[in-house]
Amino acid sequence: MPIVMAAAGQVRAHLDYPTCIGLMRQAMIRLSLGETRQLPRQILRLDNGMLGVMPGAIGPADAFGLKVVSVYPGNFAKGLPSHQGMIMLFEPEHGVPIALVDAGEVTRIRTASASAAATDALARQDARVLAVLGYGEQAEAHIAAIRQVRPIERVLVWGRNAAKCTRFAGHVGMTGIACEVAATPAEAAASADIICTVTGASEPVLSGADVRPGTHVNLVGSSHAGPAEADNALVAGSRYFVDSREAVLAQGAEYLRARDAGLIDETHILGEIGEVFGGSVPGRTNPADVTIYKSLGQIIQDLASAWHVYSCLSAAAETSLAGTVTAQ
Template sequence: MKGNETEQTDFLLIDRSGISRLMHLEVALHCAELALRKTSNGVAKQDVRRTLALPGAAGSCLSLMYADLEDQPLFGAKVLSVFPENFAHGHGSHRGVVVLFEKKHGRPVGLIDGGELTGWRTAAASAVATRALSRPDSACMTLMGYGEQARRHIATISTVRPIRKLHIWGRDLDRAEAFAAEQRAAGFEAVAFANPAEAVTAADIICTVTSSQTPVLAGAWLPEGVHVNAVGASVPSCRELDTDCVTRSGVWVDYMPMALTSAGELVDAISTGQIGPSDLRGEIGAVLEGDIAGRCDDREITLYRSLGVPAQDIELANFLYAAARREGFGTDVEFSL
């Protein structure tokens, strides 16, 4: 420190309940769109996800993502453990924290529940991509999976498209039935399916939100004009889509450097020569910025391959930190570093 300059030592903790009190869907969608735009227009400085493989099910890892946004006061990193089998035991699959730093002296100023933040930003990004790529009259959505992200995707996407019908598929039919009943109580026409091919036959939108190591969606099943959000697989060893899904679709991604290294079905299709990197349409943020085209016509199959990018976490974390300070939420602790 120079002269008489002193630093504050307060450090703000924002837990799951604090996020729930501060967040709502409009904010999540707004922050997701801003982050995707900044990913493509250069405002975000970030890198690909770094992972350390851990024992256990495929995809188990320690994950590190970091970013700085030129127009936000705080930069930071998200550190998560990813345990895909946690859902079967009643726990979240993504658990960890986002740590924030101020830009004047690099002082850490906040710690935010990373699992809850990830839940909000992942579904919101899918909704933003769906608004950009799906047919405006899309009314029937298939969920392949029935966990937390399935629930969040219904909540977010139904705000941008007139969703009335839900088709639910999962490996446990009883759990799929229970999830469908929950959605019927919320006002949707929801049906559970034992056969995944039948679940997608009439779909306008398909969201794959599983922790599967092997494909759950086949390209041969895709109806004309459908939009697909592929969300669940975040490491190259796991994939929810077969190669036909890739070759039959126009493909957009959230962050091209990460898609080319971590999206298993894209990596496989490129390595085997079935597509080339230039066959990928580009980043969804570039569509939002008007730099590249989105859907060509009502018959085209569109695919948004989501991996989640650091800019999404840090954009939303900046909002949460500022809102918590403004509204007096969170817990202040002394943390002198």
């Protein structure tokens, strides 16, 4: 069986945001129901970045596989993706390898789509103003994905480099939405209904004192224990939801900091987002709630996305082959 190769352009062609948002909902429901299997990510620290290895299986009738990805945060400034690697898929019946899919493009799309799915479940219905802390590739992807679930009228963006932030805002503005540069994270948060943190910050950039009641926050930038984007007050004062309880208890930096400070315990994690999607755990209960979705990223999200791309390419190849046979 030939291995299907899916480059970044093919991923983009077959994995649009509306499709991927739906895939993320279903994948996270399955995770919370215990239908999926995955091991904790393994991270090897490098001089300029890191190497991550993540194996998992969506379910008995679907593909299993692993993602191997390098993460070089400085790449974006050089016009290169920060995440580069491959997702290898195996078919479930005989364990035959069937596909290699560009991991950087899948990661870019599915990370933002997972946040958008969580936003749809947790943000107020009347949310119109989006604040984004960070100006890298995930900032752009999050703006595009969040616009699929809420009619965003205004975007505020903050980043440490004012010139880069201004260029980013201008680029976003070309897509037809008003985008303004905020001088500080507090200024960005002051009028926001939804906040996405997609930074490489080692210490919190978003404070609980800066977030107004009723805001929904997606914490995305920190994917392992150590660097944190939100302070303890914001975590402790929120209705706190996670992609994976097990993963956040081990690697959720913001949660671990607030817990170690004695402000919260495990009961502060109200549920996994898959439980909210499935209806077994309530999300927002009051218009004034501050809700948080902590995203670490799960391999089943990558596998669900890569399996979809593989299925589309396989179907297209079969159609093309059938047409060739008919023509002969």
